[in-house]
């Protein structure tokens with residue numbers, strides 16, 4: 001039966017909610033293997049053996065928000081706060097460009113220092129220095145006007161994980177001041193403004209059920225994001241979720257395969273969180289259908305401070321080392337890290 005669902009998904013890129021749920025609940029080693037082989041074949045048809053890299057620059061861990069799972073939440077008084085100056089951000093980008101990065105991801109907490117003026121100025125300057133690069137922002141919820149302005153300044157893409165497609169589940173992961181409705185509104189607006197948009201969720205977040213995940217998958221099927229970030233939830237010692245178990249490698253990889261089949265050309269990272277719960281996590285993610293890796297370009301001095309979860313990897317390595325390390329890791333499994341912007345490819349008339 002589950003084999004039938006997998007074949008249906010591979011052919012039609014769509015299942016019903018209850019079929020998605022069944023795909024999760026009834027999975028076993030055999031079905032995972034079949035799913036993986038379809039996912040890898042589909043990815044190979046579109047992207048060959050290429051793996052895209054994004055240079056991640058963690059520009060600030062100051063956040064006005066208080067997500068219950070996140071190590072840089074406002075309530076965490078143990079977190080040593082920092083923000084990079086625009087000059088520091090430019091030198092990360094300079095170094096990254098030399099290392100072959102053609103996409104920079106500026107990620108940070110919801111820090112009011114990065115007003116439209118300041119963040120827009122940073123985007124403009126990086127685009128002026130490197131017109132052949134794409135800029136991705138991952139700076140949380142902002143107003144439509146702000147998203148519009150940053151787009152005018154040259155931002156190409158925006159990552160804003162939806163976190164969960166179930167409003168009730170959303171409210172258990174976030175403070176009262178945040179709402180699922182607003183998160184969805186942000187995603188819609190980003191799309192309307194012409195960004196390439198990334199959504200995503202954590203696997204194994206507290207209270208998550210198979211039904212929730214089925215909704216996440218349906219949302220991805222309907223929204224058709226250009227990018228989708230999924231990684232295991234990992235507890236952080238200074239958060240209310242410190243005693244909850246981390247998400248599983250096996251389920252995360254399984255879902256990477258499912259998402260590849262739902263939306264064949266999607267840009268799908270093998271995340272740092274996946275590399276944190278298993279020494280070969282990112283390799284296993286790529287071998288399940290992911291096609292993007294995001295080595296860290298932040299100054300080594302701040303990396304340890306940008307801890308969304310415990311034991312994050314790559315906090316001691318220089319940017320060049322991280323880049324080298326990932327290239328080698330990919331080569332060892334038969335893939336190649338390529339130097340290009342790495343936009344989502346067109347595929348069979350699929351709507352975005």
Ligand code: 5AD
Nearest residue numbers: 069070161232233234236273308309
């Ligand atoms: N474990 C795993 N992922 C996390 N994120 C935040 N906190 C954690 C955690 N404890 C993810 C969220 C957020 C992204 C930037 O990092 O999904 O959107």
Ligand code: FES
Nearest residue numbers: 314317322325326
């Ligand atoms: Fe950062 Fe391996 S990717 S050290």
